[in-house]
Amino acid sequence: MVRTGRPREFDKDQALARALELFWSRGYGATSIQELVDALGVERGSLYGTFGDKRRFYLDAVRLYWDVYERHLVAALDTTPLLPALREVLTHPARLDELVSDVGVPQGCLVGNTTAELVPHDSEATEVVSRSYRRFTEVLTDALRRGQAAGEVTGNARPEDQAQLLLYVVQGLSLVSRAGLDRTAALAAIDTAIEALRA
Amino acid sequence: MVRTGRPREFDKDQALARALELFWSRGYGATSIQELVDALGVERGSLYGTFGDKRRFYLDAVRLYWDVYERHLVAALDTTPLLPALREVLTHPARLDELVSDVGVPQGCLVGNTTAELVPHDSEATEVVSRSYRRFTEVLTDALRRGQAAGEVTGNARPEDQAQLLLYVVQGLSLVSRAGLDRTAALAAIDTAIEALRA
DNA sequence: CGACTTCTTGAACGCGCTGTCAAGAAGTCG
DNA sequence: CGACTTCTTGACAGCGCGTTCAAGAAGTCG
Numbered sequence: 191m192v193r194t195g196r197p198r199e200f201d202k203d204q205a206l207a208r209a210l211e212l213f214w215s216r217g218y219g220a221t222s223i224q225e226l227v228d229a230l231g232v233e234r235g236s237l238y239g240t241f242g243d244k245r246r247f248y249l250d251a252v253r254l255y256w257d258v259y260e261r262h263l264v265a266a267l268d269t270t271p272l273l274p275a276l277r278e279v280l281t282h283p284a285r286l287d288e289l290v291s292d293v294g295v296p297q298g299c300l301v302g303n304t305t306a307e308l309v310p311h312d313s314e315a316t317e318v319v320s321r322s323y324r325r326f327t328e329v330l331t332d333a334l335r336r337g338q339a340a341g342e343v344t345g346n347a348r349p350e351d352q353a354q355l356l357l358y359v360v361q362g363l364s365l366v367s368r369a370g371l372d373r374t375a376a377l378a379a380i381d382t383a384i385e386a387l388r389a
Numbered sequence: 390m391v392r393t394g395r396p397r398e399f400d401k402d403q404a405l406a407r408a409l410e411l412f413w414s415r416g417y418g419a420t421s422i423q424e425l426v427d428a429l430g431v432e433r434g435s436l437y438g439t440f441g442d443k444r445r446f447y448l449d450a451v452r453l454y455w456d457v458y459e460r461h462l463v464a465a466l467d468t469t470p471l472l473p474a475l476r477e478v479l480t481h482p483a484r485l486d487e488l489v490s491d492v493g494v495p496q497g498c499l500v501g502n503t504t505a506e507l508v509p510h511d512s513e514a515t516e517v518v519s520r521s522y523r524r525f526t527e528v529l530t531d532a533l534r535r536g537q538a539a540g541e542v543t544g545n546a547r548p549e550d551q552a553q554l555l556l557y558v559v560q561g562l563s564l565v566s567r568a569g570l571d572r573t574a575a576l577a578a579i580d581t582a583i584e585a586l587r588a
Numbered sequence: 589c590g591a592c593t594t595c596t597t598g599a600a601c602g603c604g605c606t607g608t609c610a611a612g613a614a615g616t617c618g
Numbered sequence: 619c620g621a622c623t624t625c626t627t628g629a630c631a632g633c634g635c636g637t638t639c640a641a642g643a644a645g646t647c648g
Contacts, residue, residue: 193646194594195594196645196646197645198594199595199596222635233597234598234638235596235598238636238637240595244636303505306501306502306564309568310569316568319568348577350574351578355558355581355582358557359554360561361561361564361565362558363557363561365504365505366522366557366560368509369522370509378547393622393624394614394615394616395616395624396625397624397626432628433607433628434607434628437606438625438626442607
C-alpha cells in the first residue's frame with residue numbers, strides 16, 4: 191500500500207530527536223509548544239498532526255531517550271574488567287567527563303527528570319519510568335553476576351541488591367548535580383562506591 | 390514598639406506549615422494559589438500580603454522543611470552505634486516504614502523535588518538547595534568521622550566521600566520511589582550500603 | 589484532468605493561572 | 619471619638635498556554 195496525499199516536509203525522527211533535546215534541557219512543563227515550533231521549524235498544526243498532544247510527544251521523546259541509553263549501557267558493560275566500565279556508567283549521566291557549564295547542555299537523566307515532574311500523577315509516565323528503572327537494574331544485575339562469577343565483584347551482597355543501590359546512586363548524582371557539581375567530590379564518592387564493590 | 394492596625398486572623402506559622410504539606414505533595418508548579426486559598430482558608434490577598442508572591446512562599450516552605458529535617462537528622466545521628474541510626478535516616482525520606490499508599494502523603498524529599506523542578510533555572514532555589522545538600526554532607530561527615538574513630542565504620546574511604554555517596558543514595562531512593570516502591574528490594578539495597586560501611 | 593488524501597499554515601478559542609486593587613473591617617493611639 | 623494603620627475580601631485584569639480548525643498546498647491514483 192503506497193502512502194498517498196501530500197508528503198511530510200520534515201523528518202519525523204529528526205524532529206523527535208530535536209524535541210528530546212529541548213525537553214531534556216528545559217523539562218516538560220517549561221517547554222512550550224511555541225518553543226518547539228521555533229526550535230524544530232515545524233508549525234503547531236503539523237506537530238499536533240504528527241505527534242498528537244504535548245504529553246504524547248514528550249513521552250515518545252522519553253521512550254527514545256531510554257532506548258538509546260539502554261543500548262549504550264549494554265554495550266558499555268560488555269567488557270572485562272567490569273568495574274572501570276561501571277565507573278563510566280555512573281559518571282556519565284552527570285557528564286562529569288565533559289564541560290558542565292556548556293550552555294544548553296541537557297541536565298541529568300531525562301527519566302529521572304520525568305519521575306520528578308510527572309510521576310506519580312501521570313500513569314503512563316509512571317509506566318515508562320518504571321520500565322526504564324527495571325531494565326536498568328536487570329542489565330546491571332546481569333553484569334554484576336558476571337563480575338561476581340569472575341571474582342572481580344564482591345559476593346558479600348546479592349547482585350540484585352547491588353544493582354538497585356547503583357540505580358539510587360546514579361539517579362541521586364544526576365539530581366544533585368543540577369544544583370552545581372563539585373567534580374572532585376563527586377568522583378571521589380563514585381570511586382568509594384566502586385571500591386566497595388571490589389572483591 | 391507595639392504593632393498597630395488590624396491583627397492577622399490566621400496563624401502565619403501554621404499557614405506556612407500547611408502550605409509546606411501542599412507544596413510537598415503536589416509540587417511547585419502544580420499547586421495553584423487557589424488550592425492554597427482553599428486548603429489554608431485564607432484569601433488570596435492575605436496570602437500575597439503576608440508571604441509575597443508564590444515563589445517566595447514556596448522557598449520559605451522549603452527552608453522550613455529543611456530546618457525541621459536537619460534538626461531531626463542531627464538528633465537521630467547522635468547515638469551509638471551509628472549504623473542502625475544511619476539506616477533509619479536512609480529509609481526515612483521514602484517513608485519505607487509507613488504506608489506509602491496513603492492518599493495525600495508527601496512524596497520524597499522536598500529539597501530533591503525542588504532541585505528537579507526549579508534548579509538550575511532559579512538562582513535563589515539553587516542557593517537553598519545547595520545549602521541543604523552541603524549541610525547534609527557536613528552532618529553526615531561528622532557522624533561518620535565519629536563512627537570511624539569508634540571503629541564501627543570502615544576507614545577504607547574518607548568520611549567526606551562516604552557522606553557524599555550517602556547523599557546520592559538517599560536522594561536517588563527518594564526520587565525512584567515516586568514511581569512505585571518495592572519495599573523489600575529497597576530495604577535490601579539500603580542494607581547493602583550500610584554493610585559496606587561496616588568496619 | 590479531476591477526485592481524493594494528507595500535510596501546512598497561522599489565526600483564533602477557551603481556559604486557568606498569577607498577581608492587583610479598591611472598599612470595607614478591625615484593631616491602636618492621642 | 620477621630621485619625622491612622624493593617625488585614626480581609628472577592629472581583630478582575632492580563633497573560634501565556636495547549637489545542638483546534640478552516641483554507642489552501644502538494645502529492646497519488648484512475
